[in-house]
Amino acid sequence: MSQEVQINVGGTLFITQWSTLHKHRNTLLGSLSTKSECYSKKKQYFFFDRNPDYFNIILDFYRNGHIHFPTHVCGWIWKQELQFWRIPETEISECCYPTYVKYDKNRAVTEYIKNAFIVHTAEYQTKAVSCLTGISQRIWLFLEEPTSSLPARVCVINHY
Structure with missing residues (x-):
């Protein structure tokens, strides 16, 4: 059974499995370890000063394998989020890609x-x-x- 990992994004705590994150090892979350700079040994979680509203979509990528994002959020924001989390644009789902490139x-x-x-x-x-x-x-x-x-x-x- 995979161990749980806690990720604090902008003050909101998210809990997932290490095995979920390791599905995409070339990304920021996929390459995390307790030796990472963003890890708090005292609090035993990873901290990222990002918008937690967008992180649900990022975390769903690790669970489902594709990025699906809401159309009401500006493409520029998604571009910044993908770059920060080191998720390639090729992971954007076909249904969302036209909205993304429209930006x-x-x-x-x-x-x-x-x-x-x-x-x-x-x-x-x-x-x-x-x-x-x-x-x-x-x-x-x-x-x-x-x-x-x-x-x-x-x-x-x-x-x-």
């Missing part, structure tokens, strides 16, 4: 739009600055050099 596609589109916006904003600002520079020079000439234009001469004559 990457949306992120790529968002980045493209953001970059295009930044380029156009920079071009607009450059044109605006050069336009303002031209206007500033004309105003300065108008006020400081009375002979620079006909309106400047008229203004000087009316002023005196």
Whole structure:
């Protein structure tokens, strides 16, 4: 019979079997030992400062062999969780994979739009600055050099 292992995730205690975790030895939980840095000898559990709401899904992966995650949680969060627990993306179930990759596609589109916006904003600002520079020079000439234009001469004559 396999021994129980206690895992504290964000203050919530989870209990499972070592044999369950050892089904996937190349992952973070699959490679745990009581010599691991995250193990508390005093409390006799492993501690991870992660969101416990997501850990149920992670633990179910060890039990069932595939990642099934709710669609209401952002794909970015799942990407971070999979990376932290060292679970390969290939373990995501077929039914959940389209939702997961939609995040990457949306992120790529968002980045493209953001970059295009930044380029156009920079071009607009450059044109605006050069336009303002031209206007500033004309105003300065108008006020400081009375002979620079006909309106400047008229203004000087009316002023005196």
